[in-house]
Amino acid sequence: MSRRANPNSPSPRRGHAPEPVPSGLISTKEHRMFCEFADTVRSSRYIGLCYGPPGVGKTLSAEDYARWPEQRPFVEMPHPIVDWFHRGANRSDWHTLLYTPLVNTPPGRALTELTVMSNRHAMLRARHIEDPRRETNLHGASSYTELVIIDEAERLTTRALEQVRDFYDRSALGLILIGMPGIEKRLARYPQLYSRIGFVHHYRTLTIEELTTVLSTAFAHLGLASPDATEAIAAIARTTAGNFRLVNRLLNQAERILKLNNLDLVTAEVIDAARDALVIGTS
Known part of the structure; x- marks a missing residue:
C-alpha cells in the first residue's frame, strides 16, 4: 500500500544526495484531487484547508506531493551533516515544504522552524540558478518556497496560528493546513485567518x-x-x-x-x- 521514510535510517553522507525513496502510493481519486488542490493553492498563493478523518491518506498525499522522503534530509538536517549544494539535490519539483508541529508547539518555535526550513530550502535550490533569489522577508519564506503544508494543524495553539498567518502574510507563497474534521469550525472563529482561506478540500475515504x-x-x-x-x-x-x-x-x-x-x-x-x-x- 504505502511506504514511509524510516526516521531511523542513516543520514546521507556529506557530498552525496540521498537515494530516492519510492512512496509506493497508489494514485487514488482522492490523492489526485489533493494534488489538484495543492497545485491551485500553490499557483494562487492563498491559504487552503484540507480536513478528513485519520487514516484516509492526507499525510501520504502531502508527503508525495512535496517529494518529502527525498527532500527532507536536505531541509531538516543541519549543515555540515548534509551538503545542501549537491547537484543532485537541485530538483525543480522540490517547491513545497512539509511541516508537522510538535504537540502544543509554542508560537515562537513554529515561526522559527518554518523560517529555518525555508532558508535551508533556498540554499538548496539557489546553487545552480544563474539569478539566485536568496533574499527573504523578515521571518518570512524565501522566494524559492512556493508552498508550505502544515500537517496536523490542530496541534497549533491560537497564538501559533496567528504566527503562521503572519509568516504567510510576509511571504509570497501558498499555505495548506491539514487537520481532523472540526478544524474548519475552529478556524471559522478567527476572521483574520479564515478570510484568507481560498480553497477547502474534504479528504474522504475510498469508495x-x-x-x-x-x-x-x-x-x-x-x-x-x-x-x-x-x-x-x-x-x-x-x-x-x-x-x-x-x-x-x-x-x-x-x-x-x-x-x-x-x-x-x-x-x-x-x-x-x-x-x-x-x-x-x-x-
Missing part, C-alpha cells in the same frame, strides 16, 4: 470501486492471488469502511496469516482472522 482497484494493485504487488471473490472484498470493505491506513494494516495481517497457513488466496475467513488481530475503532 468501493476504488477499494477494489487498490486491493488488486496491492495483492499484485505482494504476489498473491487477486481477491476476486466478492465475499473477500465485502469483508475488507466492511472492516475498513474505505480507510486507507486500516486497509494497509489489515492487509499486513492477512499476509502474515497467509504465510503461516501456506495459502495464496485471500478469503473472507482470512480477512476475519486478520481483523481479530487488530484494534479497530468505531469512528
